[in-house]
Amino acid sequence: MRIGIVCYPTFGGSGVVATELGKGLADKGHQIHFITYNQPQRLDFLNENVFFHEVRFEHYPLFEYPPYETALASKMVDVVKHEQLDLLHVHYAIPHASAAYMARQILASEGIKIPIITTLHGTDITLVGKDPGFEPVVTFSINQSDGVTAVSANLAAETRDTFHISRHIEVIPNFIDLSRFRKHAKEHFRLAICPAGEKLLVHTSNFRKVKRIGDVLQMFALLRKEIPAKLLLVGDGPERQKMEILSRELHLEQDVRFLGKLDAVEELLSVCDLFVMPSEKESFGLAALEAMACEVPVISSNTGGLPELVIQGKNGFMSDVGDVNDMAKNALFILREENLPAFKAAALERAKEFDIHRILPLYEAFYEHICFKS
Numbered sequence: 001m002r003i004g005i006v007c008y009p010t011f012g013g014s015g016v017v018a019t020e021l022g023k024g025l026a027d028k029g030h031q032i033h034f035i036t037y038n039q040p041q042r043l044d045f046l047n048e049n050v051f052f053h054e055v056r057f058e059h060y061p062l063f064e065y066p067p068y069e070t071a072l073a074s075k076m077v078d079v080v081k082h083e084q085l086d087l088l089h090v091h092y093a094i095p096h097a098s099a100a101y102m103a104r105q106i107l108a109s110e111g112i113k114i115p116i117i118t119t120l121h122g123t124d125i126t127l128v129g130k131d132p133g134f135e136p137v138v139t140f141s142i143n144q145s146d147g148v149t150a151v152s153a154n155l156a157a158e159t160r161d162t163f164h165i166s167r168h169i170e171v172i173p174n175f176i177d178l179s180r181f182r183k184h185a186k187e188h189f190r191l192a193i194c195p196a197g198e199k200l201l202v203h204t205s206n207f208r209k210v211k212r213i214g215d216v217l218q219m220f221a222l223l224r225k226e227i228p229a230k231l232l233l234v235g236d237g238p239e240r241q242k243m244e245i246l247s248r249e250l251h252l253e254q255d256v257r258f259l260g261k262l263d264a265v266e267e268l269l270s271v272c273d274l275f276v277m278p279s280e281k282e283s284f285g286l287a288a289l290e291a292m293a294c295e296v297p298v299i300s301s302n303t304g305g306l307p308e309l310v311i312q313g314k315n316g317f318m319s320d321v322g323d324v325n326d327m328a329k330n331a332l333f334i335l336r337e338e339n340l341p342a343f344k345a346a347a348l349e350r351a352k353e354f355d356i357h358r359i360l361p362l363y364e365a366f367y368e369h370i371c372f373k374s
């Protein structure tokens with residue numbers, strides 16, 4: 001098939017999923033056309049089936065808010081026409097689903113049919129989408145998409161509830177490339193950070209409020225009173241500076257390192273003992289799946305789609321949002337010498353259930369179903 005993929009090209013989970021999906025489909029012989037404003041972060045390879053179309057437009061002094069959606073819809077029209085696409089698959093509803101609707105209407109007026117699939121990733125529904133400033137357009141464009149998928153059953157249910165939508169939403173979970181996310185032998189790095197054999201905890205995110213990084217630090221402060229441990233914080237975003245200050249206030253600066261954005265996060269995860277994700281909301285928790293694939297168990301909140309990934313007491317533990325005491329207690333349990341190996345093994349076993357080779361066929365089947373129906 002010839003498929004147009006529209007996504008955010010940044011480090012965010014939705015962009016990562018869209019890019020990895022495109023790569024996987026290209027490997028299976030589909031022709032993939034990425035349409036976005038920058039080269040997607042993980043599109044750093046050569047493949048004869050992958051094309052990148054940059055959304056560009058001239059800035060004009062009148063535009064206090066650049067009309068990205070108009071430029072994106074125009075680019076979609078252009079690519080669908082000239083590359084003879086069979087399908088447009090947009091990731092993250094805002095503003096991709098409404099831009100796709102506009103493109104489909106323009107193409108229809110010229111006698112060209114193009115089905116649209118929208119994949120919902122989380123904050124496009126749970127945080128931004130339900131804002132009254134966006135809600136009518138989000139509801140309309142979800143209803144108008146030819147097919148809609150969500151990355152967890154919880155997100156599908158929340159979408160139906162929030163937007164009073166009764167249409168079918170196909171649940172296709174996120175996935176992982178186990179040839180990249182696996183245990184890498186980087187013990188020298190671990191030795192440098194934990195010279196006295198301390199336990200190593202890690203959190204990766206875009207440092208937004210929804211991630212509750214303060215809870216990571218609070219829980220680590222409790223844990224460190226009991227055992228020697230170090231914490232790595234990977235990523236960057238609006239909360240970073242506040243968290244650096246909090247880490248000093250909690251007297252953790254000797255044991256906490258802020259590493260900023262990292263490309264080869266799998267190499268770092270490989271040497272860690274425990275991943276911490278205490279988010280307020282998490283539609284799926286791709287970062288936790290990446291950790292599991294590197295044999296790292298997870299301490300998380302029991303929110304959103306996380307219960308569809310974490311198995312209580314097996315590959316990790318979930319606690320109520322904000323319950324840092326329970327998180328610290330569970331972390332201590334997992335990190336005990338007699339428990340850690342079983343949790344690590346269970347983390348990998350769970351990750352294997354989300355192997356890209358299992359999930360890609362679900363997308364292909366859904367594409368075929370929607371194209372046949374349209």
Ligand code: GMT
Binds near residue numbers: 012174
């Ligand atoms: O977590 C974020 O803030 C980024 C966001 C995104 O759209 O890039 O992530 C969402 O999509 C990911 C990929 O499907 C999911 O794994 C994350 O759980 C989800 N984030 C939230 O729901 C907060």
